[in-house]
Amino acid sequence: MQSKSPLRIAIVGGGIAGVALALDLCRHAHLQVQLFESAAAFGEVGAGVSFGANAVRAIAGLGLGEPYRQIADQTPAPWQDVWFEWRRGVDAGYLSASVAPGVGQSSVHRADFLDALASRLPDGIACFGKRAVQVTQQAERLQIRFSDGTEHECDLLIGADGIKSSIRDHVLQGLGQPPAAPQFSGTCAYRGLIDSEILRGAYRERGLDEHLIDVPQMYLGLDAHILTFPVKHGRLINVVAFTTDRSRPDPQWPADQPWVRQASQAEMLDAFSGWSEAAQVLLECIPTPSLWALHDLAELPGYVHGRVALIGDAAHAMLPHQGAGAGQGLEDAWLLARLLGDPQLLDAEVPLMLAAYDAVRRPRACQVQRTSRQAGELYELRDPATAADQARLGQTLAQRFDWLWNHDLAADLQQARRRLGWLQTA
Ligand code: FAD
Numbered sequence: 467m468q469s470k471s472p473l474r475i476a477i478v479g480g481g482i483a484g485v486a487l488a489l490d491l492c493r494h495a496h497l498q499v500q501l502f503e504s505a506a507a508f509g510e511v512g513a514g515v516s517f518g519a520n521a522v523r524a525i526a527g528l529g530l531g532e533p534y535r536q537i538a539d540q541t542p543a544p545w546q547d548v549w550f551e552w553r554r555g556v557d558a559g560y561l562s563a564s565v566a567p568g569v570g571q572s573s574v575h576r577a578d579f580l581d582a583l584a585s586r587l588p589d590g591i592a593c594f595g596k597r598a599v600q601v602t603q604q605a606e607r608l609q610i611r612f613s614d615g616t617e618h619e620c621d622l623l624i625g626a627d628g629i630k631s632s633i634r635d636h637v638l639q640g641l642g643q644p645p646a647a648p649q650f651s652g653t654c655a656y657r658g659l660i661d662s663e664i665l666r667g668a669y670r671e672r673g674l675d676e677h678l679i680d681v682p683q684m685y686l687g688l689d690a691h692i693l694t695f696p697v698k699h700g701r702l703i704n705v706v707a708f709t710t711d712r713s714r715p716d717p718q719w720p721a722d723q724p725w726v727r728q729a730s731q732a733e734m735l736d737a738f739s740g741w742s743e744a745a746q747v748l749l750e751c752i753p754t755p756s757l758w759a760l761h762d763l764a765e766l767p768g769y770v771h772g773r774v775a776l777i778g779d780a781a782h783a784m785l786p787h788q789g790a791g792a793g794q795g796l797e798d799a800w801l802l803a804r805l806l807g808d809p810q811l812l813d814a815e816v817p818l819m820l821a822a823y824d825a826v827r828r829p830r831a832c833q834v835q836r837t838s839r840q841a842g843e844l845y846e847l848r849d850p851a852t853a854a855d856q857a858r859l860g861q862t863l864a865q866r867f868d869w870l871w872n873h874d875l876a877a878d879l880q881q882a883r884r885r886l887g888w889l890q891t892a
Contacts, residue, residue: 472498473813475806476610476620478598478633480508482515482576483778483795484626485583490528490803492591497806500618501587502610504597504627508584510576513657514697514704516682518549519569519871521793524800527875533582534574539696541570545681550695552863554856555687558678558742562860566871571682573704575697598627601636603772606813622816623774624802626795629761631780640771648761650719651785653710653842655760656734658752659702668747678744679703684845685745686859690738691845692745705748706786707755709737710846719759729757760785762839765832770824773816777802782831787841790870794831797875801827804879810888822882830878834870841866 475491477484480503488501517525517538525534541548547570552561584592597613601623610618625633635645662679669676682695692707711717719725734755738745749755763783769776778795805811805819843849844862852859883889 472496473622473806473811473816474498474620475500475622475624476608476618477501477624477626478610479503479625479627479631479778479780480505480584480592481510481626481628481778481795482580482583482792483799484624485580485587486525486528486530486796487624487626487777487799487803488591489530489583489586490799491806492588493529494807496809499591500620501592502596502598502612502618503592503594504613506594508580508592510580512659513576514573514659514695514702515576515579515792516571516573516695516789517793517796518572518788518790518867519566520873520875521790521796522569522572523875524793524796527800528796528803530583533586534579537574537578537582539571539573539699541681541696546570548681549867550682550684550693552860553683553685555685555690555692555738555741555745558685558744561686561856562864564864564867566867569871571695573695573697575702578698598632601633601774603640603774606773606816608773621773621813622806622820625774625776625780626778627780629763629779629783631776633774634766634776634780637768637771637774637776638766640774641768643767646763646766648763648783650717651710651760651762651839651842652712652714652717653708653760653785655758655786656707656729656737656749656752656755657758658705658755659697660705660748660751662696662700662703665703665748665751668751669744672743672747674744674747685742686845686847687741688847692738692741692748694748703748705752707734707738707749708760708842708846710842712848719761723759725759725761727757729755731755762835765835766828768824769828770817770820773820775802775820775823781828782835784835784838785842786838787845788834788838788867788870790834790838794834797878798823798827798831800875801878801882805882805886808888815886819886822885825885826878826882830873837870
């Protein structure tokens with residue numbers, strides 16, 4: 467960074483994307499990083515999150531490979547390369563498997579992952595109880611105002627404040643666009659974690675195959691699907707059971723209803739009545755599921771306005787059907803950290819650098835958003851090309867994710883550097 471004083475970077479939002487970015491940036495002496503989180507502490511829900519090969523590479527590139535490996539689960543041999551096995555919901559009959567060589571299903575408990583990241587942040591970087599409510603850009607300086615009346619000045623602002631982002635409003639307004647409200651998908655998801663020994667006991671009692679516990683599974687049915695994968699080194703099985711109401715083309719979630727609530731086991735079992743015993747026994751082992759109303763965002767016309775950029779769900783919240791949302795936030799963080807950490811970056815070039823980030827990341831993240839929605843149609847037998855043809859459905863699922871996992875992050879960086887005329891020293 468060829469300027470006298472360090473570039474002052476503010477990150478708003480301390481979820482996976484914001485903390486991962488902060489961790490990488492604070493290793494550079496020429497950057498001064500401050501992270502503002504609205505909650506009183508970092509926090510994640512008690513559930514699993516899985517990462518594709520692309521996200522695992524981004525994690526390693528952010529310097530977090532070792533802490534990640536210590537807490538991550540991988541499917542036991544000889545199924546270590548299996549991401550999910552695909553089965554019919556009605557009888558658990560095998561359709562196919564998606565295979566990601568060298569990675570398979572790589573998953574962690576969310577809170578463990580965020581703790582592992584947050585515990586590595588140097589003191590003084592994170593400020594809590596700071597809800598950003600307004601941003602003003604004047605010439606080359608930015609002012610963030612918080613709900614407690616305080617303000618913070620910086621040279622560059624990253625909005626990592628999730629699907630309900632307030633920084634997004636500033637960016638879209640700056641681009642002359644209307645605000646982008648989260649949209650309800652019509653899908654709700656029951657979530658629970660099961661002690662794997664309890665599930666094993668229940669499967670043995672019914673004579674069910676324990677392979678279905680050890681290897682990640684997706685059970686597919688009309689307007690519903692269930693996924694399972696292990697977390698906490700196999701001690702817990704993460705279960706998500708999705709149901710979709712497709713009776714309305716434009717489903718609306720009531721504004722006065724929370725997106726997450728406690729559900730009863732009876733209502734969950736009712737939603738999956740007629741499903742295979744393997745699926746029913748799973749759900750019988752979740753006495754108190756939570757129910758999540760799944761929202762996503764429309765593809766945004768831009769992630770950047772001047773010296774402000776969006777990353778993670780603030781930019782591209784998506785449905786969880788490809789297990790890719792957090793991974794896209796990590797790809798954002800990886801690319802931005804490489805560009806910001808480059809000593810060639812001049813303060814005056816910050817808007818150009820952010821424009822290069824936008825040009826490279828947005829088409830890919832939008833494609834992941836789009837295909838995540840399409841994946842839900844495929845899994846819930848609403849895709850006209852495969853719904854009535856199980857062999858074709860199995861083949862499609864087996865290969866569907868390769869483009870997502872095999873993405874070349876280094877080529878993205880080259881493309882951004884080329885836009886900035888930086889290639890000669892790459
Ligand atoms: P968040 O985690 O939403 O973090 C935003 C942070 O900003 C929060 O800490 C919030 O308190 C703070 N904040 C908000 N507003 C303000 C403000 N104004 N000022 C200051 N701070 C603020 N992704 C995967 O990759 N794999 C999966 O397997 C997967 N499974 C999923 C399953 C389900 C059911 C769901 C719903 C999602 C799943 N996802 C998955 C998606 C993933 O959870 C998200 O993409 C990811 O957590 C988003 O991280 P983030 O840091 O961008 O945002």
